[in-house]
Amino acid sequence: MTHELTASRLASASSNATASGGWWRDAVIYQVYVRSFADSDGDGIGDLRGVRERLPHLARLGVDAVWLTPFYASPQADGGYDVADYRAVDPLFGDLSDADDLIRAAHALGLRVIVDVVPNHTSEQHAWFRAALAGEPGARDRYHFHPGRGPCGELPPNDWESVFGGPAWSRTPDGAWYLHLFAPEQPDLNWENPEVAEEFSAVLRFWLDLGVDGFRVDVAHGMVKAPGLPDIGRGAQATLIGIEPLPFFDQDGVHAIHRSWRRLLDSYEVPRIGVAEAWAPTSERLALYVRPDELHQAFNFRFLNCPWDTTALRTVIDESLAATASVGAPTTWVLSNHDVVRHRTRYGSLARARAAALLMLALPGSAYVYQGEELGLPEVTDLPDSARRDPAFARGAGQDGLRDGCRVPIPWSGEEPPYDFGPAGSWLPQPAGWGGLSVAAQTGDPHSTLELYRAALELRRAMPGLGAPEAGLPETAGAGPAESGMQWLPAPEGVLLFTRPGFACTLNTRPVPLEMPSPGRPVLSSAPVETDGRTVRLPPDSCTWWSL
CATH class of the missing domain: 3.20.20.80 (Glycosidases)
Structure with missing residues (x-):
């Protein structure tokens, strides 16, 4: 349809x-x-x-x-x-x-x-996992079921922790352990099993x-x-994500x-x-997910x-634009x-x-x-x-x-x-x-x-400078803000100032007003802006858009 x-x-x-x-x-x-x-x-x-x-x-x-x-x-x-x-x-x-x-x-x-x-x-109530718990042949291969460690298999297969806290493993009544990186009610699928890939292709097509x-x-x-499901060797693993x-x-x-x-x-x-x-x-590493033949x-x-903080913000913006531009x-x-x-x-x-x-x-x-x-x-x-x-x-x-x-x-x-x-x-x-x-x-x-x-x-x-910011970029574009039509300009401490075609943006992160030369005509601001056309008084903790 x-x-x-x-x-x-x-x-x-x-x-x-x-x-x-x-x-x-x-x-x-x-x-x-x-x-x-x-x-x-x-x-x-x-x-x-x-x-x-x-x-x-x-x-x-x-x-x-x-x-x-x-x-x-x-x-x-x-x-x-x-x-x-x-x-x-x-x-x-x-x-x-x-x-x-x-x-x-x-x-x-x-x-x-x-x-x-x-x-x-999946959910533990998914038909596949219910079949796995029931011992149906091959059903456990769709998930990560493994024997435990210790003399009687009483210890989890490794030291992985759930993102939600506690061990990432739960034991079934017959002594096997299954992996859940989140809640025990969310058993992890085994994507090395081709049935999993086939099922999700069908699910995507359905929607x-x-x-x-x-x-x-x-x-x-x-x-x-990772092959072999190696130990990490330390706790508080959720704090290491990303x-x-x-x-x-x-x-x-x-x-x-x-x-x-x-x-x-x-x-x-x-x-x-x-x-x-x-x-x-x-x-x-994040940019690898959006290479031309992967996700969008x-x-x-x-x-x-x-x-x-202006230094931290500019660093993240620059590194982010450079990484994604490198893969178009x-x-x-x-x-x-x-x-x-x-x-x-x-x-x-x-x-x-x-x-x-x-x-x-x-x-x-x-x-x-x-x-x-x-x-x-x-x-x-x-x-x-x-x-x-x-x-x-x-x-x-x-x-x-x-x-x-x-x-x-x-x-x-x-x-x-x-x-x-x-x-x-x-x-x-x-x-x-x-x-x-x-x-x-x-x-x-x-x-x-x-x-x-x-x-x-x-x-x-x-505004022409905003609507299609990466127009004309080839799939193997270069790196950095300039390739996106963005340019940083000198600004007072605590202020970010950048331009794009026909447009400028100022961000004042300081808790007090600040005067500087006016970049252009203000068109939108998160707080009232005072300007005489030559200078501007930026409000504290504010962002302003300017037409050049």
Whole structure:
């Protein structure tokens, strides 16, 4: 079946794609955490119909695509990232017809749809794992089952730790051990078994044929483990992810999988994309995931984790652009997602969060917006323990277990919870006082964060120096900001200043105002700017866009 974008948005997207080699190269993609976006049936949990009903908000915001977190059949041990059936919609979120309706409605509004795929592990309730536990011949070969160490096999096969904390191995009643890099309910698949690759090719085709425009690949760095499953020799392994080489992440063998998926994606007439959630120790290692024959995008977590400091920011930006340009790929910027503390809270103020958003949207490449950041939502830090659902919360020495704070359902209107999230309550409690942060309250307020995002996305689409930042780059482009039409200029301490064709951006990271020569005519700022045309007084913790 076919799903068409509206004529005007399709024409714009096609024009950008022609200019820059693909619509995704400069796209702004909005992440919907499905269970926390909009509830249509009153059970307190967001669902696909709720998402579909709220799509006009995303169209008005001005994003190019929506990424949906998993809505597949699942026991929900890890918010749906434990999949029991990759071809079925969990009743919590609706049914397959709701998914089809959502995709059609998004396309009618000119929005593309990206869905999560979870290939590193399944749910323990998946038919394959149930067969493995039942001892069916060959079933355990689809997972990592191994004998234990010690005189009676009572010790795990190695010293690997779960990302969520505790051992990465659990023992079955018959004495065998199975690997789970996340929760015990999420057994890791064995990608050396050809049945696994065949199954996921079929799963991808199922959703592509339904009309999705691409996949965000969960744990894209994790499907292949080092031969022999060697010990690491130290604890607190979760703190090493993305910093040091690990035998269970970022192994070279994952790239053969991604190349096979790229061939599958390219076999469709309308371009479809793959997005890697990949943690790698360096920008150069991350760039391997977006070589011309692999995936199209990879999240830039080094940028997400960068402190509010001009030297650190410039270093990360330069290294990121150089690494991706070396393989002819766009850089993919992100500030928040469903696994990290919201950037308003990380940076310590709404002013910094607004400034960081304008910085991100001014950089060459693609950007991701996490639901609620356009409202300036803070992290909810005072959830009662009884309300938490993060599986890492009760486990030690892994993730902090506090990811629920960024997953609280977002406010749409009204002065009291659930702020029109749904007809009743919400699966995580919403704070009092969020009424002023709702979509309805901020709409039309020129000083609101929502209107700032709307204005930024409109300008990003309209200004020649922003819309197609890497136009004309060959697949074997050189390295560095200059190849993306970006140039750093001298600026006072604590200030970043760069230009792109017809455009300049200033970022003042200092907590005090600062005067400097005016780069041009201000067109958008995260805080009021004073200028006489020759000099400008930059507000503290602010970012300003300039027309040259």
